[in-house]
Amino acid sequence: MEKLVKTEEVVKRPPLIPLQNKRNGKPKSRKWLQPQENIPHRLYIGISISSIVLLFAVWSLLTYSGMVDPLFLPTPTEIIHSGVILFTEFGFINDISITIYRVLAGFTIAVIIGLPLGILMGTFKVVEAFFEPVISSIRYMPASAFIPLFILWIGVGELEKITIIFVGTFFSLVLMTAVEVANVRRELLEAAYTLGRSNFGVLRSVILPASIPGIMEIIRLILGWAWSYIIVAELVASSSGIGSLILESQRMLKTGNIIFGILTIGVLGLLSDLILKVSIRKMFPWHYGR
Amino acid sequence: MKAMMNAKVEIDNVTKIYSGNKKNSQVLALDTTSLKIMPNEFITILGPSGCGKSTLLRVVGGLEEQTTGHVYLDGEEVFGPSSNRGMVFQAYSLFPWLTVEENIEFGLKNNGMTAAQRKEVVHTYIELVRLNGFEKHYPKQLSGGMQQRVAIARALANDPEILLLDEPFGALDNQTRTLMQELLLEIWEKSNKTILFITHDVEESIFLANRVIVMTSRPGRIKADIPIDLEHPRPYNIKVSPRFLEYKEQLTELIREESLKAMMEVK
Numbered sequence: 001m002e003k004l005v006k007t008e009e010v011v012k013r014p015p016l017i018p019l020q021n022k023r024n025g026k027p028k029s030r031k032w033l034q035p036q037e038n039i040p041h042r043l044y045i046g047i048s049i050s051s052i053v054l055l056f057a058v059w060s061l062l063t064y065s066g067m068v069d070p071l072f073l074p075t076p077t078e079i080i081h082s083g084v085i086l087f088t089e090f091g092f093i094n095d096i097s098i099t100i101y102r103v104l105a106g107f108t109i110a111v112i113i114g115l116p117l118g119i120l121m122g123t124f125k126v127v128e129a130f131f132e133p134v135i136s137s138i139r140y141m142p143a144s145a146f147i148p149l150f151i152l153w154i155g156v157g158e159l160e161k162i163t164i165i166f167v168g169t170f171f172s173l174v175l176m177t178a179v180e181v182a183n184v185r186r187e188l189l190e191a192a193y194t195l196g197r198s199n200f201g202v203l204r205s206v207i208l209p210a211s212i213p214g215i216m217e218i219i220r221l222i223l224g225w226a227w228s229y230i231i232v233a234e235l236v237a238s239s240s241g242i243g244s245l246i247l248e249s250q251r252m253l254k255t256g257n258i259i260f261g262i263l264t265i266g267v268l269g270l271l272s273d274l275i276l277k278v279s280i281r282k283m284f285p286w287h288y289g290r
Numbered sequence: 291m292k293a294m295m296n297a298k299v300e301i302d303n304v305t306k307i308y309s310g311n312k313k314n315s316q317v318l319a320l321d322t323t324s325l326k327i328m329p330n331e332f333i334t335i336l337g338p339s340g341c342g343k344s345t346l347l348r349v350v351g352g353l354e355e356q357t358t359g360h361v362y363l364d365g366e367e368v369f370g371p372s373s374n375r376g377m378v379f380q381a382y383s384l385f386p387w388l389t390v391e392e393n394i395e396f397g398l399k400n401n402g403m404t405a406a407q408r409k410e411v412v413h414t415y416i417e418l419v420r421l422n423g424f425e426k427h428y429p430k431q432l433s434g435g436m437q438q439r440v441a442i443a444r445a446l447a448n449d450p451e452i453l454l455l456d457e458p459f460g461a462l463d464n465q466t467r468t469l470m471q472e473l474l475l476e477i478w479e480k481s482n483k484t485i486l487f488i489t490h491d492v493e494e495s496i497f498l499a500n501r502v503i504v505m506t507s508r509p510g511r512i513k514a515d516i517p518i519d520l521e522h523p524r525p526y527n528i529k530v531s532p533r534f535l536e537y538k539e540q541l542t543e544l545i546r547e548e549s550l551k552a553m554m555e556v557k
């Protein structure tokens with residue numbers, strides 16, 4: 001009985017995509033209005049490109065036409081020109097290198113200390129109970145607010161910049177890693193125990209490999225934050241680095257340089273993200289895709 | 291006393307109370323339960339869901355500590371999990387970062403075998419569960435049925451004294467499930483392992499077992515212990531034989547009473 005009713009329902013059910021086939025001979029016309037429905041790949045790419053083109057066009061129109069004072073917003077050519085001058089005459093490459101160095105140094109130290117701590121916190125409740133309260137409360141204090149304090153304590157040298165990156169990334173890294181590790185499926189641990197593994201063996205051969213892809217994604221995310229922390233640090237007190245160049249350019253009203261500096265940071269962040277993204281996918285084929 | 295010496299596994303007056311976070315949120319999941327499992331037996335435990343089947347199995351496997359009572363393996367009390375009691379879970383218990391053969395090899399790594407010996411054992415069990423050609427696949431690339439075959443092979447490769455399975459085919463579609471039952475039965479007939487298998491499916495419990503233990507609804511207790519006298523090897527079409535249907539009727543009646551009780555229990 002029940003089955004019969006069900007079959008009828010199936011037959012009567014209207015097509016999943018309304019207004020599609022057989023209706024006024026307008027197939028697919030409203031597909032882009034359908035929530036979450038995919039659109040053709042080429043169309044997608046086309047729309048994406050057009051948004052960038054549009055932005056560029058508006059910018060060009062505003063600047064080349066003279067509608068906007070070049071002091072506020074220079075033309076694209078002027079910005080490219082500023083970039084060339086920065087590289088050829090002002091040794092911009094050194095600023096870029098010093099900024100990259102600070103980010104990598106601070107972040108590497110955060111990872112070297114933070115990962116093991118996070119893994120231990122996610123694995124052992126005793127460790128979690130001990131560190132959680134302190135770390136979670138510091139986590140919500142913005143690293144940039146610490147800058148004056150650090151300057152007071154350790155001056156305005158490299159150590160201060162590295163410390164800011166460290167403070168800005170370490171605490172979140174620890175807590176997010178701990179959560180990732182604590183979320184390893186219980187069945188996996190239990191399976192390992194019944195296959196003869198000890199507590200330590202389970203940590204090494206189950207918890208670590210199971211959580212590594214997630215941890216790498218966390219590293220990727222937090223490295224993104226490090227780029228904004230370093231600029232803040234360099235804006236506040238520095239005589240080198242991209243941030244200091246941006247500040248100096250503002251004093252000298254060189255808007256082109258400011259914008260070029262901002263673009264450079266964006267490219268650096270994008271590049272580091274892309275490199276990590278691609279290598280993570282390469283490293284853990286079992287986790288991504290088939 | 292003598293019988294106790296012979297039992298492969300003896301569950302002796304085991305109870306389990308889960309104590310929740312709050313003071314009075316205790317759950318009596320398993321009421322006093324005793325059971326002797328003889329060597330080479332294939333026992334299925336049948337009960338409505340939530341009656342404490344998993345709890346019982348996990349106590350035997352050492353993954354859950356009983357509140358009172360004892361579990362003996364070959365006459366010796368066991369505490370905690372160990373490779374002498376292999377376990378197969380309902381689903382998703384394979385290590386996703388390891389290939390099929392690495393999963394099966396996982397337990398062999400800590401019992402002093404050489405790589406060559408391990409390879410041979412892995413090969414044997416891949417043959418046994420008919421996964422030749424899938425050695426290098428990751429769990430993600432396998433169907434649910436294949437994943438469970440790997441899980442069974444992985445547990446068996448360690449040569450456990452008893453194999454514990456917790457509704458291992460519960461997440462599979464009907465056709466696959468039937469084939470898996472046949473495969474497991476065939477493995478048991480060949481290897482004469484001792485098996486404790488949990489299910490809420492009446493047909494499955496009869497088809498596989500030489501003894502079906504029926505449990506009451508929560509708190510779980512043993513309600514009936516029914517020897518299944520059907521021939522071996524068992525063809526799949528035994529499920530429509532008169533004897534099988536008799537068992538089915540008897541067990542359906544028993545389990546129905548308990549399911550009704552469980553359903554009436556207002557939660």
Ligand SMILES: Nc1ncnc2c1ncn2[C@@H]1O[C@H](COP(=O)(O)OP(=O)(O)O)[C@@H](O)[C@H]1O
Nearest residue numbers: 308317319338339340341342343344345346508
């Ligand atoms: N870790 C736990 N904490 C508290 N209660 C639990 C826990 N595990 C199971 N239970 C309770 O114990 C009872 C029996 O559970 P379980 O053994 O999983 O039953 P079954 O496997 O027969 O479905 C259920 O009522 C369940 O809610």
Ligand SMILES: [Mg+2]
Nearest residue numbers: 343344345456
């Ligand atoms: Mg269960």
